[in-house]
């Protein structure tokens with residue numbers, strides 16, 4: 379009887395509509411890339427089954443459990459999710475289990491009351507400035523820079539763009555804009571050239587690498603063989619073999635600990651067909667990513683199964699689509715750049731899933747998978763476009779005491795407009 383009462387109260391408040399049909403819709407339209415999960419997930423009239431690699435039923439969600447599971451996954455970390463995943467398996471929650479799980483949920487996803495002058499008051503927004511380098515030298519380690527002769531000149535006047543610097547400046551301006559409206563904001567990395575560990579990669583490599591690799595080996599996160607291999611790698615090689623993904627997970631842990639109502643991940647794109655970026659490109663477009671687009675091998679790791687179930691049960695992916703649609707529309711309008719189509723890039727064709735909103739694609743990236751909140755992963759423009767690269771190369775604008783290229787201000791302004799539209803409708 380108590381579970382009936384819970385469903386009556388809970389559904390209308392925050393998880394209205396979490397039905398088998400809603401989950402099936404998310405599975406078909408966002409999560410299942412080209413049918414590759416067809417043998418991993420089964421939908422029956424009142425049950426959803428997740429299968430293991432042997433094709434055996436490993437976890438079941440029954441229709442009347444979906445509001446509870448949705449709320450639980452949204453308001454818990456992967457350690458708690460793993461416990462429930464193992465305890466529950468394919469059986470139904472008992473009334474007592476459902477009750478105690480409900481009591482344990484501290485639902486912190488509700489939006490505060492709208493306050494006229496400071497409309498974002500009490501809203502928590504995490505911002506992730508993509509990559510970490512702000513200098514050309516550091517950017518060479520992560521391969522996120524452009525360095526070529528300025529278009530239209532034949533002298534030694536060069537374009538020097540570092541993506542991690544553009545993203546950090548954008549994040550600083552956006553932070554100031556939304557704080558002015560009352561939002562509580564964190565940046566996933568605190569300063570230019572700093573990683574999520576609040577230090578440069580050079581410092582980390584010199585002073586922290588050994589300690590981290592040793593501790594990961596001790597807890598069996600690294601095999602002996604892998605440990606020995608990683609210990610010997612140069613700064614550049616260790617970045618690709620280990621640090622890049624390790625630091626992205628640290629960013630998402632930091633963001634999840636803040637429990638944001640929204641996460642904004644800031645990147646600047648390049649034209650993939652212009653590789654190795656020795657010249658400018660005529661092409662330009664704008665796009666945003668949300669989670670989804672899983673393939674069956676993504677479900678081998680237990681953590682990924684848990685992220686998958688969260689995205690299946692909760693409406694975060696629908697909310698991510700809303701904010702991403704608003705963002706890509708603001709980019710397109712303010713920057714006068716066309717929205718990308720699925721066949722505009724090979725990575726979209728092979729790994730992306732289009733949505734019904736032009737310029738918004740599902741991508742199964744570490745951050746779009748690990749972050750437990752609605753999110754937008756913005757790729758506002760192509761830095762190597764013939765006009766953009768010149769404009770981005772000049773710091774000709776000042777906002778909030780920060781000197782930036784005017785295009786960077788316009789990108790921050792576009793995120794800001796989308797955020798205001800998203801929360802105040």
Ligand SMILES: [Zn+2]
Nearest residue numbers: 508541645646
């Ligand atoms: Zn990037």
